[in-house]
Amino acid sequence: MTTCTICLKKFKQGDNIRTHDSDATGETVAHPFHEECLREWYKTRDTCPICRDRIDWDDWIIVEM
Numbered sequence: 001m002t003t004c005t006i007c008l009k010k011f012k013q014g015d016n017i018r019t020h021d022s023d024a025t026g027e028t029v030a031h032p033f034h035e036e037c038l039r040e041w042y043k044t045r046d047t048c049p050i051c052r053d054r055i056d057w058d059d060w061i062i063v064e065m
Contacts, residue, residue, distance in 0.1 A: 006033050006034070016036070016062065017032050018035050018038050018061060031051060
């Protein structure tokens with residue numbers, strides 16, 4: 001987990017990062033994004049930018065850096 005695939009910037013200590021659980025397994029998946037990037041994405045889409053699974057905002061998990 002090093003880069004947000006929306007803005008393509010590296011994660012830094014203290015960044016607010018979110019990821020989601022897989023619907024199929026309940027496991028946390030490695031699709032992390034800056035929270036502010038994800039919020040902008042979510043204004044027009046309700047899917048993960050990587051896997052395109054439909055995900056409710058409440059299912060995105062905050063990840064500690």
